[in-house]
Amino acid sequence: MSPRSVLVLGAGMVGVSCALALQKRGFAVTLIDRREPGRETSYGNAGVLSRxxxxxxxxxxxxxxxxxxxxxxxxxxxxxxxxxxxxxxxxxxxxxxxxPGVAAERMAALDSLTRHTLPLHRALMQEAGxxxxxxxxxxxxxxxxxxxxxxxxxxxxxxxxxxxxxxxxxxxxxxxxxxxxxxxxxxxxxxxxxxSVDSPGAVVAAYAALFGSRGGIVRQAGVNGVRRGGAGWLVATDQGDIAAEQVVVALGPWSADLLKPLGLRPPLxxxxxxxxxxxxxxxxxxxxxxxxxxxxxxxxxxxxxxxxxxxxxxxxxxxxxxxxxxxxxxxxxxxxxxxxxxxxxxxxxxxxTLPDSLPMIGEAPRHPGLWLAFGNQHIGFSTGPVTGEILAALMAGEAPPADPAPFRPGRYLA
Ligand SMILES: Cc1cc2nc3c(=O)[nH]c(=O)nc-3n(C[C@H](O)[C@H](O)[C@H](O)COP(=O)(O)OP(=O)(O)OC[C@H]3O[C@@H](n4cnc5c(N)ncnc54)[C@H](O)[C@@H]3O)c2cc1C
Missing domain, CATH: 3.30.9.10 (D-Amino Acid Oxidase, subunit A, domain 2)
Known part of the structure; x- marks a missing residue:
């Protein structure tokens, strides 16, 4: 197992962005999806990069x-x-x-994400050509x-x-x-x-190709489960178990399915x-x-x-x-x-979508090394890159680009 190895599960906009942000910080990252990158929710959206x-x-x-x-x-x-x-x-x-009592708080949290939309995407699109x-x-x-x-x-x-x-x-x-x-x-x-972009699916595919060109591994495999094992976690796939020190769950609307057997029940x-x-x-x-x-x-x-x-x-x-x-x-x-x-x-x-319309970004309670990045509701194509930056900063022990408190998994998971 490589030092600081991470498996990112899900290659939609959120997972691919997490993979790129972790790779930038020196983690050895493998990105897994049962389909090619960017073929699900991140494919069919309206392509708006929203501030x-x-x-x-x-x-x-x-x-x-x-x-x-x-x-x-x-x-x-x-x-x-x-x-x-x-x-x-x-x-x-x-x-x-x-x-009404929570509206201002929610808007401030979403504002803290969308202010990063265009700068981060602009940079990624340039790097990805x-x-x-x-x-x-x-x-x-x-x-x-x-x-x-x-x-x-x-x-x-x-x-x-x-x-x-x-x-x-x-x-x-x-x-x-x-x-x-x-x-x-x-x-x-x-x-x-x-x-906005003229093909959201092609953008995710190009970001995944950028990740691959920098030494990241992209694997096409269905994920069936995750459990503790080895030096961290074992992910069961239809091609056998894969080990890593840390795992990021970025399976979009399928994220809760994987977490249920661990006793984690996000209201997704x-x-x-x-x-x-x-x-x-x-x-x-x-x-x-x-x-x-x-x-x-x-x-x-x-x-x-x-x-x-x-x-x-x-x-x-x-x-x-x-x-x-x-x-x-x-x-x-x-x-x-x-x-x-x-x-x-x-x-x-x-x-x-989680009930408070904010994504979940951070480490799962009681499960060290299991990280969550999902629930980006209507704006996940826009906020994927900042979600990745926040998550990777938390994993690397750096200051994140936005206050992670509103997005902490512990608000819904004990
Ligand atoms: C009609 C519509 C319009 C939208 N318009 C916009 C917009 O204009 N702008 C905007 O910012 N957002 C928009 N959105 C929202 C945005 O598309 C989503 O928030 C975003 O795509 C979520 O990304 P994700 O990576 O979390 O999920 P996904 O893109 O769904 O990625 C999850 C990945 O997990 C993989 N996966 C799932 N289960 C498994 C498994 N067991 N094993 C292996 N792989 C698995 C899937 O194959 C998929 O690739 C829109 C959404 C819709 C539906």
């Missing part, structure tokens, strides 16, 4: 929208009632965390209704308190930025501090989402991702076409697809941009 996403879905405003959500009348959130009836625990804890995939022209949030202007102004004021820059847009200013959009949005915000839920690619028509083009607030979808220009991604579906992680939300938002997207008939395959993913 501005500091308000979790379960914020106090959720209670105002609850009647529409509970009746499944909004494309933003769809609840699979069989889950709520069969397993009310996670959803009730998620709702409880929307109470994929600078051409990065767009630094911001993202848009657009309102169709006349109340949009007041909402945009309120959001602008709130984000300004966190030092997050925004530009208020009227119909004309928006058409200057995105000439192909139909004039259905009287108000909007530009977030100039956000970036999932917020599922879907995407579909459509091709622009009549020479239309989109220059940056946009969020259509009232219709509740992201539309992002990707290598494969225009990616439309849906809001949140609260259902069991492995329950069969329900295409109601993605069908509804594809129809709404056609109102906003000229899009050709026909659409690509439907992709489904699961945002890994």
């Amino acid at each position: 501005s996403s500091i308000v979790p879905l379960n914020n106090p405003a959720l209670f105002r929208s609850l009647p529409a959500y509970l009746g499944n009348r909004s494309a933003a959130l769809h609840i699979d009632w069989r889950r709520l009836i069969g397993e009310p625990g996670w959803m009730l804890r998620f709702l409880w965390e929307a109470r 994929i600078g051409h995939r990065l767009r630094e022209n911001g993202t848009l949030k657009l309102w169709r209704s006349t109340q949009g202007l007041a909402k945009a102004q309120a959001e602008q004021a709130m984000l300004a308190r966190h030092g997050i820059e925004t530009e208020l847009l009227d119909r004309q200013a928006l058409s200057g930025l995105e000439p192909s959009l139909r004039p259905i949005f009287p108000a909007g915000l530009l977030f100039p501090g956000n970036g 839920g999932v917020e599922r989402g879907y995407h579909r690619h459509l091709q622009p028509r009549d020479g239309a083009a989109l220059r940056r991702p946009l969020y259509d607030v009232e219709a509740a979808y992201f539309m992002a220009p990707m290598e494969q076409g225009i990616r439309i991604s849906s809001g949140v579906e609260l259902a069991h992680r492995d329950a069969p697809d329900n295409h109601r939300q993605i069908d509804a938002v594809v129809a709404s997207a056609r109102e906003a941009l000229p899009l050709a008939e026909g659409a690509g395959e439907i992709w489904r993913g699961a945002r890994p």
